[in-house]
Amino acid sequence: MSKEVIKIENLSKQYRLGVIGTGTLSHDLNRWWHKTRGKPDPYLRLGEENKRDTPGTTGYVWALRNINFSVNQGDTLGIIGKNGAGKSTLLKILSRVTGPTTGSFKVKGRIASLLEVGTGFHQELTGRENIFVNGAILGMTKTEIKKKLDEIIEFSGIERYIDTPAKRYSSGMYVRLAFAVAAHLEAEILIADEVLAVGDAEFQKKCLGKMKDMGQAGRTVIFVSHNMAAVKQLCSQCVWINRGEIDSIGATDDIILNYTKMSGGNKENSLVDIKRKGIGEIKFSKIDVYPVNEGAVIKSGDGIKFEVYYDTLRMKEEDNYDFVIGIWNSAGTPLLMMTNMYLNQTIKLTKLSGKIIFSIDKLPLNKGTYTINLRLLKNGLEMDFIEEAYCFEVENGNYFNHNVFYPEHYQGIYTNFTISQ
Amino acid sequence: MQEKDTEHWDIVVEGGKSKFSFDFKEIWQYRDLITLFAKRDIATVYNQTILGPVWFFIQPLLTSILFIFFSSVAKIKTDPIPGMLFYLSGLCIWGYFTSCINNTSNTFIANAQIFGKVYFPRIVMPVSKILSGLFIFTAQFALFLLFLLFWIFFKGFQFHFSPYLLLIPYLLFVLAGISLGLGIIISSLTTKYRDLSFLVAFGVQLLQFLAPVMYPLSMATGKKHYVVLANPITGIIENFRFAFFQVGSFHWKYLAYSTGFMFVCLFVGLLMFNRIAKNFMDTV
Structure with missing residues (x-):
């Protein structure tokens, strides 16, 4: 039976909008004053729904609100949602870069996270040294890393640059190395946020394959992406986050169907507030x-x-x-x-x-x-x-009724035809 | 269901609570990272300089020479300790303190980039700075020993091995502890409101004049004596000098004060640091 490795309970995250200055100081003092009297934080009652395109009135926003779900060992979980829905905030909290405002989460095992490009790389150090630093960041010992070093370098495909300082790397090389390190170090859980977007098609494919293997080997993968095809390919389960709250959790195909139906990739299927021309009667x-x-x-x-x-x-x-x-x-x-x-x-x-x-x-x-x-x-x-x-x-479908498809990058459309002599 | 409650979770994070919890075991797990960061700091100091590590020596040397000049103008007597040795020993200690404070007091702001992307115990960063500072201290300490040998062999300076020399590692430990404690307190205070960071840079410089770096403690008399003694570094410098030169007596009282100061600093520092570390990414 699969066991729970991540359990998230009532997790919420509130952000203060605007700049930090004397205005925030008065709020801080007020908050402290409430705390010393044993009263709850007055600003936690405030806070609005995380709706990116409308102006707010309170200056506080709930980036995440009452998130509850758990992940089992060996799952590959996709997280989808629009820009600013709270996906990355959730991953940041899970990888302990920042803390939740209220609620809690529990994890079994070590977490390797890949948030944005160049996770924790030091510019002045060479690729090889950065592998060691990155490994140590994940809590590995030197000997553990040494064992995996060749494998990591080979997977990254940047042998030629491995002894060059990271500041000379291209963004694609960064991602290649960062992913190679995170995937090969023996963390039980891998968290990846949009990182693959920078790599080329060949490397993306390699990464998806690697993550799939990891899932089969009993490691848990959490993957955020706007690339529905990649999510579909990799993830069995999916969480759809909408405006800081979980819209639905379930089998990837169902969730993505609803998601694309409701939000049209990057648009609503409602056509009421949309740029249009015409007389309008x-x-x-x-x-x-x-x-x-x-x-x-x-x-x-x-x-x-x-x-x-x-x-x-x-x-x-x-x-x-x-x-x-x-x-x-x-x-x-x-x-x-x-x-x-x-x-x-x-x-x-x-x-x-x-x-x-x-x-x-x-x-x-x-x-x-x-x-x-x-x-x-x-x-x-x-x-x-x-x-x-x-x-x-x-998606690729059975147009000709016997499982043949157009080549991968061929853009044309299908048609019915006959051939005779 | 009952089984689940007894399950072991490796990481448990709860929001909204700030209780004192400090995981020393976790730091031990990350010892490799501490040394890697320290090595990185030392290595990058050499980067793109011609004289490289020589700069570690030039700074205390020039300062000592300047102090000797100044002391003759201001009629400060370092007797019976030769001026050069007196100043070098004081500057060694003070230099370590200054570099530790300066390097740890901006922990959050300087490392926002890396902290924003990966988790590791944040305390690893300031601890590694203390460690890399120790390397520079060792270099400057070696310079001091060199001058000491020079005085012994060529100037007939009478040197006695005193058992107090064995206490020097402890003095350094207390010094490192105080610097770490103050450094993380300052870094915690300056994350959201940066006003204090303007004070730190020249504050440490001013504080040097309230420590017996430039003058012997015996010159500060009356109330001034206690002002200088209030500085926790005073006891360390005085005892450090006593171990080498046996002038006056070893001040256990001062040492106890410094040690106590260190514990308070570290406790308060870790408390604040841990609290800030959780959410500082939102405010930095």
Whole structure:
């Protein structure tokens, strides 16, 4: 049976916003005065939800609030969420760089953490010396490190620079060495925060493989990333943090599905507060993209539905509406366009708000991330036009029905075809 | 469920509480890191200088010569100890104290970069500074011994081996303890509000004049005597000189005062340091 190695209970972290000056001194004194009288910290009652894009009123914010979860030995846990949701704060607390404001966590075993680039490297020391310092930081003895030295250098792939001071390294070399050290030293738990983003594709693949191996060897990995494909590949379990609170925990596929559905990669699927053009008598309010078969992810060859919701204040029966969906790839190339006009179909609306469903029986999109543009016309006039309204990801799927896929970096789309002689 | 409560957890972190807990075992586990950091400090001092370690010697030498000049102007008598030996011995001790305070008092601010990314017991940093300072002290102490030998062989200075010489490691231990204690107190106080850090740099310099570095303790008479004695380093310098030169008597009382001061400093320091270390990343 797997045992718990990390247990987090009611963990919260409050931050003071703004600069430190005489203003904070009065708060500190007040806090101290409450403490000496045995009263609770008055500023803990304050503090607002961690919402990055709206101004606050109290000057305090809860970066994390009431986090509860536990991790079992050998788990690879992914943590996802938008920028500023509190992912990194959580990792900082777990790696004991900073403490929680309230709540607690318990850990079994040693933790190796990789927060940002160049974890604890000293600029003046050579790569080799830095390996020793880093190992010692993790609580290893010299002899333990010596045993692993060759393996570390080989994995990092920077043999040539190993006796050069770290200040001459490129950021990619930093990450390579930092990851190699952390992965090879015998810490029971590895915490990695976005570090792989800097490395090249080859090294990223190597790291993901290594972390997977670590999980299989009974070590625990916690991995934060915005790269859903990497999270999916590596992690069995996933925690989604939204505005400092846990939105959901569960199997990675389910969580990521919800996450991409709700936040569209880096956008909300709500289209109410979004940059748009057009007259605006009728507007899009929401979009949902999902596979027809209750799968977690959208795959090439799947049946896909696009639901676009609209909202208007007034309408006439004789009005004709045209709905347009454009799909672009991540390189900014238009790939598909769907509209009722192409089907020689007219759309008349009967309700002030409702939805229109576009269906594709067999999705021709290859593996990758795609953006959707939306356009709505009333009697030929542009009412609403939203560029990059939504993002969705497509995974390799069985388009040709016998498990063959396009090559890894081939960007094209699939099509049905026959060959004859 | 009951089983779970008795489970052993290696790391337990609780927010909002600040009780005194100090894990000496953990420091012992990290002894390799302490020596690595100390070595790194020593190695980087040589970096990009031409004279390199020679600078360790030039500083006390020049200061001693200047002090001799000054003492003849101000008519300060170091008799029967030769001026050069008197000043070198005082400056050895004081130099170690100064470098320790200066290097440990900015622990949090200077190491925010590395502290922000990895965990290790934060106390490792100031302790390693004390250790690397000891290396420089040893170099300057060797210089003092060199001059002592010179005086013995060429100037006929009468030197007696006194059993008090055996107490020198203890004197150094107390000196290191006081410096560490004061250093971490200052570093804890300056993390959030940096006002105090402006005071430290010249404060230590001023304090030198309240220690028998430039003049013998016997010159400070009346109330002034007690002002100088209040400085915990005074006892160390006086006893250090007595061990070599046997002028006056060995002051056990002063030594006891310094030792007591060290314990109070270390206790208060560790208390504050541990409290700050938990959350300083949010305020540094």
